[in-house]
Amino acid sequence: MITEHTRVLVNTLPQTDTSSDSVSYTTSCNMIDKPQSPVLTDTLLPSSVTPLARPHLAQKYYYLLDNYEDKQFNQPYVESKPVSLAVEAAVAIVINGIHYAVLMASPSQLEYLAIGFLFSEGLIEHSHELLDWEVTHLTDIASFQSFTPASTDDSLLFESLSEHLLDYDTYVVELVLNQRCHQRIQAQRRQLAGRTGCGMCGITGLNQALPDLNLYSQKMVDTQSAKPSLDYLLNIRTQINTTQHTHQLTGAVHAAATMQAEKLYLFEDVGRHNALDKLIGWQLRHKRKVECVVMTSRLSIELVQKSIRIRLPWLVGMSAPTSTAVRVAQRYGLGLAGFLRDDRVTYYSGI
Known part of the structure; x- marks a missing residue:
C-alpha cells in the first residue's frame, strides 16, 4: 500500500502540496533566502496529486x-x-503534541496554511519559529488509529466512529515550535472545531475573539497616499478571473491574491480565511512585502484582524465589508475597499 506521509523541514518548499487517493508525494530542499518560484495555483501541479x-x-x-x-x-x-x-478536508493542527485546532480547508499548500494560521493566532511572529512539521493523510482505519489516544474509553469511542470518519478527507499537520512559542500555546490552549464559513468558530473568551491589536496599528501610516488605483485593482480582478481555475471547475472556493512585480500570486481555499492564511504564510516564508490583497469574498472581521496583524496596508474584497470590519479597519489604520466589480470599487477607509 502506498502511504501518504511526508516530513518537511521549515527551510523547504514543496514541489507539490498534498496528494490525492493512493498517490505519494515528495519535497525538495530549498533554503528560504534562495530565489525560488513558489507554487501559485493548482494548474502548476499534476492533476493526479492535486485533490482540489x-x-x-x-x-x-x-x-x-x-x-x-x-x-x-x-x-x-x-x-x-x-x-x-x-474538496473540503478536515485539517487537524497538532502543535508540540497538543491538538490545537481542526480547520475545514482545501487540502493544498498546507505549509502556507499552517504558517499563516499560527501567525494569525498569535503563536508565532516569524516563520523560523516553526522548527519542523509533518503532514499525514489519513486514508484508512489504521492511519486513524495511529492518531487516537490509547485509553480504553477513547478506543471504544473510536470503534463507534471509525466507519463514518472514512467519509472525510482528513489530514494531520504536526508542528514543532520553539520553546518560547510553546509557552504561548500553553497560555492560550484551547480546542477549536473550525467551520468553512467562519474563522472564529469554537473560540472561547471574548479576549481571544476580539483581541486588542494596538501593537499592529498603522494609524501613523498615510494610507491615503498608498490607495490602490481603480485601474490597478481592475487589472488584478481580471487576472484572478482567468487564474482561479479551481473555482471555475467547482464554483465553491475563494481566493486571496496579491501582485508582485506584475505577477499574480493566488491562493485558493473553500474557506476565505484559510485562503488569506495561505497568502500570509507565503509572505512570511518568502519575506515578501505585500501592499494590497484582493479577496474574492465579502470582508468579514476575521479577515480584517488577520490583515492588521500582518500590517497589510490595503485589503480589497469583491463583495461588501461588514460594519464591524470597517470600524476595526479604521481604528487600526487598515485601508479597506469592497464591491470590486468589472468597472468600479468602493473605498471605506483610508479615504
Whole structure:
C-alpha cells in the first residue's frame, strides 16, 4: 500500500502540496533566502496529486428559455452529467503534541496554511519559529488509529466512529515550535472545531475573539497616499478571473491574491480565511512585502484582524465589508475597499 506521509523541514518548499487517493508525494530542499518560484495555483501541479476537486454525477433540471413561459405545459429537461466538486478536508493542527485546532480547508499548500494560521493566532511572529512539521493523510482505519489516544474509553469511542470518519478527507499537520512559542500555546490552549464559513468558530473568551491589536496599528501610516488605483485593482480582478481555475471547475472556493512585480500570486481555499492564511504564510516564508490583497469574498472581521496583524496596508474584497470590519479597519489604520466589480470599487477607509 502506498502511504501518504511526508516530513518537511521549515527551510523547504514543496514541489507539490498534498496528494490525492493512493498517490505519494515528495519535497525538495530549498533554503528560504534562495530565489525560488513558489507554487501559485493548482494548474502548476499534476492533476493526479492535486485533490482540489473531484467528479460527481449530478442531474440538472431546467426549462429552455424559449419555452419558459409555457412551462406549465412542459416537463423540465433533465441532463445527467459529471460535475466537479471542491474538496473540503478536515485539517487537524497538532502543535508540540497538543491538538490545537481542526480547520475545514482545501487540502493544498498546507505549509502556507499552517504558517499563516499560527501567525494569525498569535503563536508565532516569524516563520523560523516553526522548527519542523509533518503532514499525514489519513486514508484508512489504521492511519486513524495511529492518531487516537490509547485509553480504553477513547478506543471504544473510536470503534463507534471509525466507519463514518472514512467519509472525510482528513489530514494531520504536526508542528514543532520553539520553546518560547510553546509557552504561548500553553497560555492560550484551547480546542477549536473550525467551520468553512467562519474563522472564529469554537473560540472561547471574548479576549481571544476580539483581541486588542494596538501593537499592529498603522494609524501613523498615510494610507491615503498608498490607495490602490481603480485601474490597478481592475487589472488584478481580471487576472484572478482567468487564474482561479479551481473555482471555475467547482464554483465553491475563494481566493486571496496579491501582485508582485506584475505577477499574480493566488491562493485558493473553500474557506476565505484559510485562503488569506495561505497568502500570509507565503509572505512570511518568502519575506515578501505585500501592499494590497484582493479577496474574492465579502470582508468579514476575521479577515480584517488577520490583515492588521500582518500590517497589510490595503485589503480589497469583491463583495461588501461588514460594519464591524470597517470600524476595526479604521481604528487600526487598515485601508479597506469592497464591491470590486468589472468597472468600479468602493473605498471605506483610508479615504
